Amino acid sequence: MRSQLSIKRIQNACAHAFLILVGLFFLLPFIWMVSTSLKPDNELFLWPPKWIPGLLVWSNYPDSVNYVPFFNYLRNTLTISGLATLGVLFACPLVAYGIARIPWKGSKPLFALTLIVMMLPYQVTMIPIFILFKNFGWVGTSIPLWLPAFFGAPFYIFLLRQFFMGLPKELEDAARIDGASELRIYWGIMLPLCKPALLTIALFQFMGSWTDYQGPLIYLSDESKYTIMLGLQAFKTQHGAEWQMLMAASVLVTLPIIILYFIVQRSFIQGITFSGIK
């Protein structure tokens, strides 16, 4: 018993050492970003770069927030990201369940189509989609940026389909015998079991909308409706950029996602327990 315990301890120590070492490597870009955001002009382009600025210029942060209507952009981005996340959370599990767990003829062709629409690079579909949305009268509004989410997004449908396929078949068989309706099986049994997956797609969609650049660029024309990613472009000048302010703003923009990520990963506590099913 004791030796088992110490083996465990050694294992844990190894895991910690490994994670810190490799993790630091993954943390580098962020550290660099923070460091640049605090640099004075003359230390920006030192070679080799300096990790810790000689003089910490905290004023880069308030400067960057005042440089563009930061909080207005923040609000716009929050609205779009929130709506889009709501959209995929509504539509994607529903559709994925219909494809993965309901035995009907349409499920396979529909799944194939779901994959097919991901296979064309967006660079060629961008213009036709724009023309389409223009005909809907949505250009200049944020509708194209969130409404389609309510009709499902192929990436998440596929992801959730994999999760639904991975759940034991006994689950719905037992429930169907009990006379539960499909919707009840879906809502009451299947969905709760997929909570980590649902949180994952919520995280991805929120992050995707949050950092989306091409979409807002093309569809928004009124600066009062701009998102944060468009705002960041304003730090780029004709032949360069306001690097420190750009990085300061980037740090601020990244924080909400980090917080969201933290919440999501907390739901990852290993193992689900099926009640009554072996």
Next chain:
Amino acid sequence: MVKPKKTRFERKMALYGVIFTLPWILGLLLFHAYPLIMSIYYSFTSYSILDPGEWVGLENYQTLFQDHVFWVSIYNTLYFTVFFVPISIVFGVGLALILNLKIRGQGFYRTMFFMPSLVPPIATTIIWLWLLNPQFGLVNHWLEQIGLQGPAWLGSEYWSKPSVILMSLWGVGQSIVIYLAGLQDIPQDYYDAADVDGANIIQRLKHITLPLLTPVIFFNLIMGTIGALQNFVLPYTLTNGQGTPANSMMFYVMYLYTNGFGYLKMGYASAMAWILFLIVVILTALIFISQKRWVYYQGKD
């Protein structure tokens, strides 16, 4: 007695199927059908975005096959895909398993590995250029310490693609999240049973964790392949769209984008897109055929 009941069940299921998938059926028709059809149509025209162009039949496709850079870009893209996708899966699953251990500070570690996905591409680019600089870069400095002569990385036409593969691995945080979510779907009962049988870590991994993770690995394999074939942002920013050195970084979608938006040859770009589409369909089909041999769905009969 049995037969009508079965058809009633089938009919009921068909109805539920349609109801559940209705948003997506509408979504496909509303938002996806038109762009898909239009891009096929464009591929047979000299559409330039700025003017509609003319019907040119198969000319775009014929020109493509004689376009040297087109073939180079196919080679580069396949090279990247073949190496990057498997490496990223092994790397991702490995890290996810470690990040799923019950140890202190796990939330912090998980966040660290997710960080590069959050930082603007320009910051990651600068960092890598610095790390991999053959002259002053840290990586070559480290290699020197252990007595190795580092390559020129992005400056060398042979090392540029491996460099991009290395850099892309930084983005593995996203698939780690998916693997972690997948690991949560594995019933604790299975592990409890394994403990009773006295199974060790390797056996648990081999007989429970990995098999039950295969649906998610399968997802990452398909999406990784599609994504790798459409690899664009990193090589584009690294080489300012030029694909240097010696075309070794000219990836397929980069060349497509240059044709469509740089040279305003959207018809040609659309033809490229549909050839890429064919490649993706073939690869995906192969993966799907293979899935029967290695993907384990609990939900299947």
Next chain:
Amino acid sequence: MKRNTGPKAWRSRKGISIILGFTLVLTLVLAGCSSKNAVSESGTDDETDPAKPSSAEKVTIDFWFPWGGDYQKDFKKYVVDEFEKKHPNIKVKMTFVESSGQTQSSDKLLTAIAGGNPPDVALFDRFLIGSWASKGSLTDLTEFVERDGISPDDYYKSVWAESVYEDKVYALPWGTDNRAMYYNKTLMKKAGLDPNTPPKTMAELDKMAEATFVKGKNGKYDEIGFIPWMNQGFLYTQGWNWGGEWEKDGELTPNHPQIVKALDWMAGYAKKYNIENLTSFSTAIGQTGMNPFWTGKVAFVFDGNWVLNDLNKYKPEFEWGVAPMPAAEGYPNVTWAGGWSYVVPKGAKHSEEAWEFLKFVAHKEGTLLWNKRPTAGNDISVMPSVNEELKLSENPNLKIFLDMMPTAFTRPVTPVGSFLWNETMRVQDLAINGKGEAQQLLDEVKKNVDAELAKLKK
């Protein structure tokens, strides 16, 4: 199986009707939006009313520009406000629309034109005028120009030439830049060279470069003398420096003998100093907005006048100077200019008002207002008279650039401009990586651009 009559069944029906209802509402929203569009498409925004452009009514023109930074604030303050004061019936709505990638064109402008709702005015890279005009996407301004007496002589010759495609004027030029040689005096001194006599010919440059290359351990360079393709040292630049011509008698001539020589010379550097070591220095850092010259480890570099601003801002810790780029033996020192212009995209709703705006901002009045702003730094305007009035030549560093403007080259105006540019970049990269001979590569470029042109003319 028992019938679903219990509360569970009721709940499930309710759920289903919620889903159905939701989808129905969404569909209705869609329909509603598209019918609303039918109205707005006929052109009636509340603010902008092109249906009745009577002179008394206020017209708002949409103006898209691609630069962040202080441009918006400054341009509004110093130029647009003045314009609006003079034209009380025209209001200018400025929108920042980032340009993308090396094409300098904007994906957004392209999509907007494709979708049929472009802005009235756009700040536009002059380099693209040829290809966009040939596709019929820019409004022909010739009539306006003649009517209002705008003379080509008001601008530098080559700059004006870039605004004209097939004898029609498509833009008014505004803002320009050109290239010269920056040299690191500290490194020159260290190498035993006289820091006050920078090289004037290619032969001198080669010699001084050789003297300033410093090898460290492992055969890698600690200091770089000169890399022909660093920063603004494109094949275009070097071709002209070697006396090459890119266009002759209306034909593109990328395989001009002197351009071949230039490419050969560039490849020579790659061979002599080992390309892999050089590339890491040149391309890599350049992509990130960093300038290798600022590291103080590069002796000579060809770069633009805008770098003067950066050098003032980042204050490197070495002495530096500027001189015209060296030329090949027997050829004059030259440079080439790029820059911006104002255009009216095809399909703009208020072309008359847009022209009024162009005439103000991109002619004497607006150009002067803009270039005398306190933050003008080392900008060069496209109008000699403005530069003179602002006494720009009193700034010794800027004078180097300014004096070259009257003879500056501009890139050929052609529908395949971007293609030609990328082709030169492609063969430059191949040549310095030892993949092919200069002559054969440039012959290939000639063949390719001619084929592209033939396809367009078909």
